[in-house]
Amino acid sequence: MAMKPQVWVAALFLCAQASVSPTQAQDEGVDSVAVVARVGEQQITMSDLLGAERRLRRFEQDQGDRELLQPFIDRELLLLEARKASLDTAAKVQRTLDGIRRRQLAEKVYREEVSYAVSVTDAEMRQYFVDNGLDQKREVRASHILVDKAEDLEAIMHRLDAGEDFADLASELSLDAPTAAKGGDMGFWQEEDARRSSFVQQFIGVDLGKIAKPYRNARGMFHLVKVTEHRLLGYERQVDQIRRVLQRQKKKARWAEYLAEERDRIELTVDPETLSVLLRAGRLAVYRMPPIEPADHTRILVRFREGEIDLGDYLEMLRDTSMGDRPRAVDSTAVAQYIEHETMQRVVLPIVAERKGWHQADDVAEYLNEKREQAMVEMLRRTIAEDPYLTEDVRYAYYENHQPDFLEPERIFFEGGLVSTMIEAQQVLERLRQGEGLADIMKVYPAFSEQWRTYDVFHFTTSRTDASHGARWAKAVELVRSLQPGQIGGPLELPFEDDSMGYLVVQALAVQPARVLAYDDPLVQDTVRRQTRHEYRKEITGSFYSYLEDLRQRYEMSVVVYDQVLTTADQYR
Structure with missing residues (x-):
């Protein structure tokens, strides 16, 4: 059976990630040096094949070993062609690799300075066990009876009051067959379960031998739960979780300390005037x-011993960051923290790694080589299959024919100050009228909530x-619509969820006309x-597969598959 296109593509790019270290392979019983195929000078091993198989299970499970091997072969053929075309030195590949390299070197610094340096002793874990009350942490065993009618529940409760045994009644009457067979026993539950389930919350705090208040589930059925056992978890059952918590805490503290030391060492500073701009x-x-004027792009935002970063660099950082992770553009603290974090991650830590020679480490070199090859294969695919169809004329015609899709609507910008009393609002208004900026005025007022x-x-x-x-902000929008840029409005009385009132003062900033993005x-x-x-998509897929088939034929004599080795794959699964 031929591999589906989406599965084949997934397999192709998982091939580079499928390798298993010799030590890991030995631990798993895999002969990592068993070569299942050769493409020119490149070997494909059994551990490569089985590693890819594990990663592909979420896509498709009924691939034969020969079909699973084909993406490995295809990838090596594509790499041969990519190298012939010198794509390893192509500008786009180099740009892609540069960003990956910076991130990998920053991660290398973290591993060397934090992950490998932090350890947790048994004494520390036992101290944490006592200090956090984990020596008293318990779990609760419970049994239940499940019925679907309120009258059945009431009848059971009467029978319990009359002295009948809970387990006997569960066996006789519970609609939950698996637990009914065990006298209603549901096993043990912990506080963590209660945080995730309102059902468990109902009985987790109930005394031993007592019956919890009946619980009605989302399907309208009734649970009657009896707590049958309490027991302490003990140290040994919690030690792994304690170790993880302490490691996480220590790593966080060590990383913060290390970054602070590096910031001081390189004398990193944010220029206050440029930050204001x-x-x-x-x-x-x-x-x-933020819409930075082109003339301001060269203004220096960050200075440090090894260099500097301007506003143009900052905008590039923002473009590389998802919107949810970008700082609020008017929050000075958030912006400054983002600047420092990105400067350290993108610039300073890679310099640190190079200074210490970690950029030459085997794990870094192997990872970057893998990513380089992925970028080369992807660029070859785009060049061969996409670019002949997605020409400049085709893309521009799409842009011209879909102008409404690229329309940025007219926007009205305004700033607002929210205070708790009308008197405070009047004070804010007065200072605004005297020419003070609203952002500076509001610094003296506490957070509204x-x-x-x-x-x-x-x-x-x-x-x-x-x-x-929404009803609350509709009044503010209505007010702002009536203002010209620079004009002041308010105070508006706004109701909030806790029955409190807020008083909003606004100042219109600008109107951005509707425009079609360039x-x-x-x-x-x-x-x-x-x-x-x-x-x-159909033409691109067809073109790529046609090209791939041509490669397979051209390099047929360079590909050797060792079927006698391939047939042994089952014994390693």
């Missing part, structure tokens, strides 16, 4: 991307109705390529 621009951010910040910047699209913002916008480029690739 960044935060001002952040007031008009969309998707947490755990959920709501005292100061923030908002934007909304004018295409949405006021009501669509063709060269990265978001547009990604969307256009993804959509046109979908439109031509």
Whole structure:
């Protein structure tokens, strides 16, 4: 049976990750040096094959060993062609590899300075066991009777009151057959189970020998639960979890300490003036991307002993970060922390790794070589199969024909200050009228609540109705619509969930006109390529498989499969 295209693609890119170390292979009973095939000078071993099989189980389970081997062979053929085309030195491959290399070197520093350096002693674990009350931690054994009618439940309770045995009644009447056969026994439960289940919460704290209040489940059935045993968990049953907790705590503390030492050593500082420029621009951010003027891109944001980072570099960092992980563009603390974190991860730690020679370590070199080969194969695939169909004309035509998809609606930006009393709101208004900035004014006021910040910047699209913002914020949107940029409004009285009242003062910032995103916008480029690739998916798949079949024929004499070894795969499973 031929491998499905999506399964074959998964297999192709899992091939590079399928290798098993000789030690691991030996531990698992696999002859790691048993060669099942050769492609030119490259060997494919039994451990490679079985490693890929484990990773492919979630896609398809009925692949024969010969079919499972084919993606390994195909990958080596593609690599031969990619090397002939010198794709290992292609700019796109190098850019991809540069980002991967930086991340891998940062991870290498973590492994060397933290993972390998942190240990937990038995004495520390026993101390944690006592200090955190784990020596008193217990589990509860319980039995239950399950019925589907309230009158049946009431009848059982009467029989229990009359002295009948709970286990006997469970065996006779419970609708849960597996536990009924054991007198209703459900085994042991712990506090962690209670945190995940309202059913377990019902009986976890019940005294030994007592019956919990009846519980009605989501299907409307009734559980009557009796606690039959309490027992302490003890040290040995908790030691692995204690070790993990202490290791996690120690690693976190050691990493924070190490990063602080490195920041001090390299004298990392954030330029306050440039940060102010960044935060001002952040007031008009969309998707947490501040609109920095091109003339400001060269302004230095971060200085450290080995170099510096400008605003243009910062914007690149943001583009490489998912929106959920980007900092709020007007939150000075969050922005500064993000700057420091990304500077350390992307720049400083790779320098540290190189200075210590860790970039030459075998594990780093092997990982980067694997990723290089993956990038080469992917670029070859795009060059051979996608680019002939996804030409510049095709992509631009898609852009022209789908202009509404790239329309950024008109947005109104405003900043707001939220306080607890009308008097405070009037004070804020007065200071605003005197020319102070709202962000600076609100610094002296405490947080309004755990959920709501005292100061923030908002934007909304004018295409949405006021009501669509919700009853509370519809009033604010209605007010802001009536303001011109720079004008002040409020205070507005806003009700909150806990019956408290808040008072909102706003200042309109700007109106961003509706516009169609430019063709060269990265978001547009990604969307256009993804959509046109979908439109031509059949042609692309057919073209790639045709190319692959041609490679198989051209290199037929360079491929050797050792069937006598391949047939022994079952004994290693």
